[in-house]
Amino acid sequence: MSPEPAVRVRGLTKSYGSRAVLHGLDVDVAAGETVALLGPNGAGKSTTVEILEGHRLRTGGEVRVLGVDPARADRAWRARVGVVLQSSGGDGTSTVREIVRSTALAYPAPRDADEVIAAVGLTAQAGQRLRSLSGGQRRRVDVALGIVGRPEVLFLDEPTTGFDPEARRQFWGVVRSLSDTGTSIVLTTHYLDEAAQLSDRAVVVAGGRVVAEGAPAALGGPTARTPHVRWTGADGRLHDVVTDEPGAFVARLTADGGEPAGLEVVRPTLEDVYLGLVGEAAADEGGGGPGGGPGGGPAADAVAPAGTGEAR
Amino acid sequence: MNAVALGLDRARTEVRTYFRAGDSVLFTFAFPVIMLLVFSTAFSELPDFGTAPGGAVVDAATYYLPGMIASGVLLSGVQGLAIDIAGERGDGTLKRLAGTPLPVASYLLGKAGQVLVTGLLQLVVLLAVATLVFGVDLPREPAAWARFASIWLLGMTTTSLLGVALSRLPRSGRSASAVIVPVTVVLQFISGVYLPFSQLPGWLQAVASAFPLRWLAQGTRSVFLPPEFAAAEPGGTWGLGAVVLWLTVWLAAGLVVTRLTFRWIRQDD
Numbered sequence: 001m002s003p004e005p006a007v008r009v010r011g012l013t014k015s016y017g018s019r020a021v022l023h024g025l026d027v028d029v030a031a032g033e034t035v036a037l038l039g040p041n042g043a044g045k046s047t048t049v050e051i052l053e054g055h056r057l058r059t060g061g062e063v064r065v066l067g068v069d070p071a072r073a074d075r076a077w078r079a080r081v082g083v084v085l086q087s088s089g090g091d092g093t094s095t096v097r098e099i100v101r102s103t104a105l106a107y108p109a110p111r112d113a114d115e116v117i118a119a120v121g122l123t124a125q126a127g128q129r130l131r132s133l134s135g136g137q138r139r140r141v142d143v144a145l146g147i148v149g150r151p152e153v154l155f156l157d158e159p160t161t162g163f164d165p166e167a168r169r170q171f172w173g174v175v176r177s178l179s180d181t182g183t184s185i186v187l188t189t190h191y192l193d194e195a196a197q198l199s200d201r202a203v204v205v206a207g208g209r210v211v212a213e214g215a216p217a218a219l220g221g222p223t224a225r226t227p228h229v230r231w232t233g234a235d236g237r238l239h240d241v242v243t244d245e246p247g248a249f250v251a252r253l254t255a256d257g258g259e260p261a262g263l264e265v266v267r268p269t270l271e272d273v274y275l276g277l278v279g280e281a282a283a284d285e286g287g288g289g290p291g292g293g294p295g296g297g298p299a300a301d302a303v304a305p306a307g308t309g310e311a312r
Numbered sequence: 313m314n315a316v317a318l319g320l321d322r323a324r325t326e327v328r329t330y331f332r333a334g335d336s337v338l339f340t341f342a343f344p345v346i347m348l349l350v351f352s353t354a355f356s357e358l359p360d361f362g363t364a365p366g367g368a369v370v371d372a373a374t375y376y377l378p379g380m381i382a383s384g385v386l387l388s389g390v391q392g393l394a395i396d397i398a399g400e401r402g403d404g405t406l407k408r409l410a411g412t413p414l415p416v417a418s419y420l421l422g423k424a425g426q427v428l429v430t431g432l433l434q435l436v437v438l439l440a441v442a443t444l445v446f447g448v449d450l451p452r453e454p455a456a457w458a459r460f461a462s463i464w465l466l467g468m469t470t471t472s473l474l475g476v477a478l479s480r481l482p483r484s485g486r487s488a489s490a491v492i493v494p495v496t497v498v499l500q501f502i503s504g505v506y507l508p509f510s511q512l513p514g515w516l517q518a519v520a521s522a523f524p525l526r527w528l529a530q531g532t533r534s535v536f537l538p539p540e541f542a543a544a545e546p547g548g549t550w551g552l553g554a555v556v557l558w559l560t561v562w563l564a565a566g567l568v569v570t571r572l573t574f575r576w577i578r579q580d581d
Contacts, residue, residue, distance in 0.1 A: 053411060055407065055410060055411070055577055075413040075415065076413075078411070078412060078413040079413040081411070082411075083408075083411030083412075085404065085407060085408060085411070087404050088404060088408050089400070089403040089404025089405045089407065089408055090400075090403060090404070090405050090408070091329065091333055091399070091403065091405075093328075093329050093332035093333050094325065094328070094329065098325070098328075102321060102322075102325050103412060105313050105317075105318060105321055106313065106318055106412050106413045106414040106418075107412075107413060108413075129332075145408070145412075146411075149412070149413070
């Protein structure tokens, strides 16, 4: 592992005319780390990644990828960086093997074309033209092209959009094996399960700022994961209580022998946590945005046992 | 791999793509051949289709062959490349290549190689059709062929660079044909490819003279028409000095515009 961070971003800003889309973003990716950039459409994920790839110029701030400013990308730097765009284009008349081989030639120490094709699971399709492949297969060709040069850093921009579940699982295997060989990976995705499966760390971007970051399982802090106990009271009101001790709470709740209607204990999923974070960011912006607290339960109760708090 | 070797590999890929994609094969590669067939057949009943002031006579196929060769050079370079590159910009190919260490020079070399190979094949087909179908007599003197080779190569280089330069013009890959084809069609009509140049009004000749096709066509006529036809050219000579001069001026213009404007992608927006 090189001591140099794969990516270092400080105070990154970007404006299109008078419209600012990035308001001072800070992101680090350590060598060998996989970081997922999460955020709603328009949050600035793709702009950030394009700046890191050297495909877009920044307005301000400091950006280093492998110690180099991507705005001054040269051939040597390009040879160390792999890019998988949202859509890769082309008229699809080349075969898988032709395009992988031809792309490999530009790199100083490429991987073997057939080995890369095998790694993305396309050995059986190696002789087929791209236009005859399915969407998922074509996407895997894109990844093959992104990794054939043995990159130290790989950018994956929404790599599995449009995949069926099985293709997504296969694709995750490809990304994991790259990570195992020490490749640093920056992944943007709308799929939280994908971020949870692949990334060491998730960075949530909303409104052009980082609103949270951490291991996917720890995102939003411990309180964001506190279980909710919900039930419908005798008066028909929905109750939603947040507690660290749901078992004890339910025991007290049922101590009088009554069976609460619709009783459930819910642990917020990553998606709940994420929507909560993004919703808070939108509220801070003064806009609407996705509302609702963690768990999305209706607000209720006034009485809260010790160690619990009422959900918003 | 160095930039030249990469360019050669790109050329191989480009030629393969060219023939597999099909669109260019019809509108760029086959078009001059089809037009040669159409014009030569349409006027096949006129054995003295072209008559030089000195009395020399040629049939329609002989008359049209140099024009169609010049037209092929224009289409292969300007039309073929401008549409091709605009398409690759539109469909994301250029953006993908931008993320690789492929030098721009290798990419352009690959395009030039594709134009050269397909243009040469087109030339062979045109000459074959002219001689085998219409019995056109080709020049025999090596000097004429040497002159032709220089004009043809100069023309190919010029039109290729202009094609790259013009590829920035269409706003999208889809609109590329609609933007580029009218330009090349009009040029062919006013530059002495379809209509005898000497019969055009003086002002139209003057307009056409600002563009390279007129000079290219005049240069190819000097090779394939009997020497007496020089008298039919404006000025009464083949004007080869002006041919080379104008093609070189356009070559330089294409080079400068390409150098200044060709980018994989726009980074600034």
